[in-house]
Amino acid sequence: xxxxxxxxxxxxxxxxxxxxxxxxxxxxxxxxxxxxxxxxxxxxxxxxxxxxxxxxxxxxxxxxxxxxxxxxxxxxxxxxxxxxxxxxxxxxxxxxxxxxxxxxxxxxxxxxxxxxxxxxxxxxxxxxxxxxxxxxxxxxxxxxxxxxxxxxxxxxxxxxxxxxxxxxxxxxxxxxxxxxxxxxxxxxxxxxxxxxxxxxxxxxxxxxxxxxxxxxxxxxx
Ligand code: DC
Numbered sequence: 001x002x003x004x005x006x007x008x009x010x011x012x013x014x015x016x017x018x019x020x021x022x023x024x025x026x027x028x029x030x031x032x033x034x035x036x037x038x039x040x041x042x043x044x045x046x047x048x049x050x051x052x053x054x055x056x057x058x059x060x061x062x063x064x065x066x067x068x069x070x071x072x073x074x075x076x077x078x079x080x081x082x083x084x085x086x087x088x089x090x091x092x093x094x095x096x097x098x099x100x101x102x103x104x105x106x107x108x109x110x111x112x113x114x115x116x117x118x119x120x121x122x123x124x125x126x127x128x129x130x131x132x133x134x135x136x137x138x139x140x141x142x143x144x145x146x147x148x149x150x151x152x153x154x155x156x157x158x159x160x161x162x163x164x165x166x167x168x169x170x171x172x173x174x175x176x177x178x179x180x181x182x183x184x185x186x187x188x189x190x191x192x193x194x195x196x197x198x199x200x201x202x203x204x205x206x207x208x209x210x211x212x213x214x215x216x217x218x219x220x221x
Contacts, residue, residue: 002134003119005213006127009141010175010186012148014197014205018141019123020071021206026213029117033124035073036106037097038084039066043075044096045088051095058101066109087160094177103184107131125178128189136216139209140188143198145172
C-alpha cells in the first residue's frame with residue numbers, strides 16, 4: 001500500500017478544492033495531473049501539432065518539462081497556470097489525453113513524482129485505477145450536473161464567462177469522451193470511496209477523506 005490519497009472524478013466534482021484542503025490538513029504535497037495533460041496540450045497547440053495525432057503529441061509530451069509548485073504549473077520553466085485554462089486548451093485536452101503514448105509518458109512522471117516525495121495527494125481521472133492502484137485511500141467524487149456546471153462557470157474568468165447551459169454541454173461532451181475512451185477511461189476503482197459533493201460542505205468531505213487516510217496508514221504502522 002502506498003501512502004497516497006488518490007482523488008478521481010469528472011470535471012467540477014470538486015477534486016482540486018478537496019485535494020488542496022486534504023493536502024493542507026495532512027501536510028502533504030499535491031499533484032494535479034489534469035494540469036499536466038493541459039500543459040502538454042498547450043505545448044502541442046503552440047507547436048502546431050494536430051491534437052488527433054498521437055505519435056506527434058507523445059513526442060511533445062516526451063520533449064517538454066512540466067512541473068508544479070503548489071498551484072502553479074510550469075512548462076519548460078514558464079508559468080502557464082492561466083494559459084492552460086483557456087478554452088482552446090480545454091477544447092483539445094480530451095483528444096490529447098486519450099492517446100495511450102501520451103498517457104504512458106505522463107503516468108511515468110506522476111509515479112516518479114511520488115518516489116521523490118514518498119507520500120502525497122494526487123488528483124485526476126485514473127489515479128486510483130492506473131497510476132496508484134495501491135493507494136491507501138481512493139476517492140471518487142461526483143456532483144449533480146447542474147452543480148458541476150455552476151462551479152465550473154464560477155471558476156472561469158469574467159471575460160470568458162459562458163451560460164450554465166453552455167458549460168453543462170461542454171462538461172457533458174468532455175465527460176462522455178473521458179468515460180468512453182479506450183485507454184484509462186474515467187471510472188471509479190472498485191474499492192474507491194464514492195462521495196457525492198452536491199449537498200456537502202468542503203469541510204465535511206475533507207474530514208471523511210482525512211479520517212480514512214489516517215485510519216488506513218495507522219493500521220499499517
Ligand atoms: O481535471 P482537468 O479538467 O484539468 O483535466 C483536463 C483533462 O485531462 C480532462 O479532460 C481529462 C484529462 N485527464 C486525464 O485524462 N487523466 C488524468 N489523470 C487527469 C486529467
